[in-house]
Amino acid sequence: MRLGTIRYSSGTRAVRLEDDGAVVLPFDDVGALLRSGSDWRTHASAAGERVGLDAVRHRPVVVAPEKVVCVGANFDRGTGEPRPRFPSLFTKFPRTLIGAGEDIDLPAPSVSEQVDWEVELAAVIGTEVRREPERTAARAIAGFTVLNDISVRDWQWRTSQIFPGKNFERTTPLGPHMVSVDEVADVGDLELSCEVDGQRVQHGRAADMIFSPAEVIAYVSTFTTLVPGDVVAMGTPPGSGVTRVPPVFLAPGQVVRSVISGIGEMSNRCVGPR
Amino acid sequence: MRLGTIRYSSGTRAVRLEDDGAVVLPFDDVGALLRSGSDWRTHASAAGERVGLDAVRHRPVVVAPEKVVCVGANFDRGTGEPRPRFPSLFTKFPRTLIGAGEDIDLPAPSVSEQVDWEVELAAVIGTEVRREPERTAARAIAGFTVLNDISVRDWQWRTSQIFPGKNFERTTPLGPHMVSVDEVADVGDLELSCEVDGQRVQHGRAADMIFSPAEVIAYVSTFTTLVPGDVVAMGTPPGSGVTRVPPVFLAPGQVVRSVISGIGEMSNRCVGPR
Numbered sequence: 001m002r003l004g005t006i007r008y009s010s011g012t013r014a015v016r017l018e019d020d021g022a023v024v025l026p027f028d029d030v031g032a033l034l035r036s037g038s039d040w041r042t043h044a045s046a047a048g049e050r051v052g053l054d055a056v057r058h059r060p061v062v063v064a065p066e067k068v069v070c071v072g073a074n075f076d077r078g079t080g081e082p083r084p085r086f087p088s089l090f091t092k093f094p095r096t097l098i099g100a101g102e103d104i105d106l107p108a109p110s111v112s113e114q115v116d117w118e119v120e121l122a123a124v125i126g127t128e129v130r131r132e133p134e135r136t137a138a139r140a141i142a143g144f145t146v147l148n149d150i151s152v153r154d155w156q157w158r159t160s161q162i163f164p165g166k167n168f169e170r171t172t173p174l175g176p177h178m179v180s181v182d183e184v185a186d187v188g189d190l191e192l193s194c195e196v197d198g199q200r201v202q203h204g205r206a207a208d209m210i211f212s213p214a215e216v217i218a219y220v221s222t223f224t225t226l227v228p229g230d231v232v233a234m235g236t237p238p239g240s241g242v243t244r245v246p247p248v249f250l251a252p253g254q255v256v257r258s259v260i261s262g263i264g265e266m267s268n269r270c271v272g273p274r
Numbered sequence: 275m276r277l278g279t280i281r282y283s284s285g286t287r288a289v290r291l292e293d294d295g296a297v298v299l300p301f302d303d304v305g306a307l308l309r310s311g312s313d314w315r316t317h318a319s320a321a322g323e324r325v326g327l328d329a330v331r332h333r334p335v336v337v338a339p340e341k342v343v344c345v346g347a348n349f350d351r352g353t354g355e356p357r358p359r360f361p362s363l364f365t366k367f368p369r370t371l372i373g374a375g376e377d378i379d380l381p382a383p384s385v386s387e388q389v390d391w392e393v394e395l396a397a398v399i400g401t402e403v404r405r406e407p408e409r410t411a412a413r414a415i416a417g418f419t420v421l422n423d424i425s426v427r428d429w430q431w432r433t434s435q436i437f438p439g440k441n442f443e444r445t446t447p448l449g450p451h452m453v454s455v456d457e458v459a460d461v462g463d464l465e466l467s468c469e470v471d472g473q474r475v476q477h478g479r480a481a482d483m484i485f486s487p488a489e490v491i492a493y494v495s496t497f498t499t500l501v502p503g504d505v506v507a508m509g510t511p512p513g514s515g516v517t518r519v520p521p522v523f524l525a526p527g528q529v530v531r532s533v534i535s536g537i538g539e540m541s542n543r544c545v546g547p548r
Contacts, residue, residue: 067367072435088433091365093341095498111496130443155497159362160434161346168497169404222385223429223442224369 004177005029007057031062031229058099060174068092074235100176100266118149118236119194125230134218143178148258195257204237278451279303281331298323305336305503332373334448342366348509374450374540392423392510393468399504408492417452422532469531478511
C-alpha cells in the first residue's frame with residue numbers, strides 16, 4: 001500500500017495511491033491517518049473519492065511530524081573504520097519539510113552558497129514505542145519513504161552542533177509516498193540514489209547502513225517516546241557535494257531527484273529567495 | 275504580568291498569577307494565549323475565575339512549544355577565551371518539559387547515573403519572526419521564564435551531537451511562570467542560581483551571557499521562523515555537576531531548585547523509574 005499526502009481544497013488530505021489514481025482518505029495527512037490507532041491499515045484501505053494522478057500535488061508524507069530524528073554518518077564507506085558504538089543523532093524541525101515536486105528554498109547567497117544533497121531512507125513510525133528492545137523495535141515502523149536531508153554545509157560546521165545547517169526552512173523533500181512495511185521484503189535490498197539535473201551523484205545500498213532502523217528506533221526509545229507519524233531518517237550513502245574535489249553545491253534552477261528502488265522517487269527544484 | 279499554565283479539570287489552562295490567586299484565562303496554555311495574536315496582552319488581562327495559590331499545580335509555561343532552541347556554552351567563564359563567532363545551538367523535544375513542582379524522571383541506573391543540572395534564562399516568543407535583524411529581534415520576546423536544562427552527560431557525549439543527552443523525556447522544568455518583557459527592566463541584571471537539596475550549586479549573572487537573546491533570535495531566524503510559544507534557552511552559568519572534582523550527579527529524592535531573580539523560582543524532585 002502506497003500512502004501519500006496531497007494538496008486538497010484549501011488544505012491537505014491523505015490518499016492511497018493506485019496505478020490509475022489516488023483515493024482520498026478522511027484524514028488531513030498520513031500522520032493523522034497513522035494516529036487514528038491500530039486500525040490505520042483498515043482506514044487506509046477504505047473507498048473514497050478518486051483523483052487523477054495528473055491532479056496530484058504532493059505535500060510531505062507527514063506534514064508536521066512530532067519528531068524528525070536523523071542519523072548522521074550511517075553508511076559504511078569501505079574504509080575499514082571501526083563501527084561506531086552509538087548512532088550520531090540530530091533533529092529537523094517539521095518546518096524543513098516539503099513534498100515531492102515542491103521547491104527547495106535556497107538561502108540568499110549572502111547567507112550560504114553551500115547547499116548539498118543527502119538522499120536517505122526514512123522510516124515512518126506507526127506504533128508508539130518507549131524503551132523498546134531492538135528485537136521488536138521494527139514493529140513500530142508503518143512504512144518507508146524517501147527523504148533528502150538537504151544540508152547547508154557552512155552553517156552545519158560553524159560549531160560542533162550541526163543542527164542549524166540541517167534546519168533551513170522548506171529544504172527537505174519527504175515523499176512522494178510511504179510504502180507500507182508489508183511490501184518491503186528486505187530493507188537491505190533497497191538501493192538509494194540521488195541525481196542533480198539528471199546526473200547521478202549518489203548511489204548506495206541500504207545493506208551498507210551501519211545501524212538498522214530497528215537499532216535506531218530502540219536506541220531513541222531509550223530516552224523519548226516515538227509516536228505515530230514520527231520520521232526516522234537513516235543517513236546517506238557516499239557522494240554528497242561537499243566530499244567532491246572541488247566541492248559542488250546546488251544552485252537556483254537545479255533539480256534534485258531522490259530515488260529509492262521499490263519505495264519511490266521525487267524531484268524538487270532549487271529556487272533562490274524571491 | 276506573570277502568566278503560567280496550570281492543571282485544570284482534565285486538562286490545563288493559562289492563568290494570570292496575582293499576589294492572592296490565579297485568574298483562569300480561556301486558553302489551554304500560555305502558548306495558546308500567545309498564539310491568539312497581537313492582542314495577547316489584552317486577553318491575558320481579562321477577568322476570570324479565581325483559583326487560590328494553594329490549589330495551583332503548574333504545568334510547563336508552554337506545554338508543547340513548536341520549538342525549544344537552546345544555546346550551549348553561552349556564559350563567559352572569565353578564562354580569557356575568545357568570544358565564539360556563532361552560538362552553538364541544539365534543540366529539545368517538547369516531551370522533555372515538566373512544570374514547576376513536577377518530578378524529574380531520572381533514567382534507570384543501567385541507562386545513566388550522570389544526570390546534571392543547568393539553570394537557564396528562557397525567552398518565550400510572542401511575535402513570529404523570520405530573517406529578523408538583531409536590532410529589532412528583542413521585540414519578538416513576550417517574556418522570560420526559568421528553564422533547567424537537565425542533561426544526561428554520558429548520553430550527551432556518546433557522539434559529537436549532544437542531542438540525546440538533552441532529550442530524556444520529562445526532565446526539563448520550565449516555569450513557574452513567564453514574566454512579561456515590560457516588567458524586566460534590564461536582562462543583564464537578572465541573577466541565576468540553582469540549588470540541590472538547599473545547597474547552592476550554580477550562580478551567575480545574565481550580563482555574563484556571551485550572546486544576548488536578541489542575537490540568538492536574529493541568528494535562528496536566519497534559517498527558521500520562530501513563532502509564538504517557542505522557547506529559546508540562553509545557556510547556563512558555571513557550576514554544573516560534571517565540572518566538579520569529583521563530578522557530582524543527581525540521585526532519586528534530591529530536589530533541584532531553579533531561581534532567577536525578578537523572574538521566578540521552582541523546585542522539582544528527582545524520581546527514579548517506577
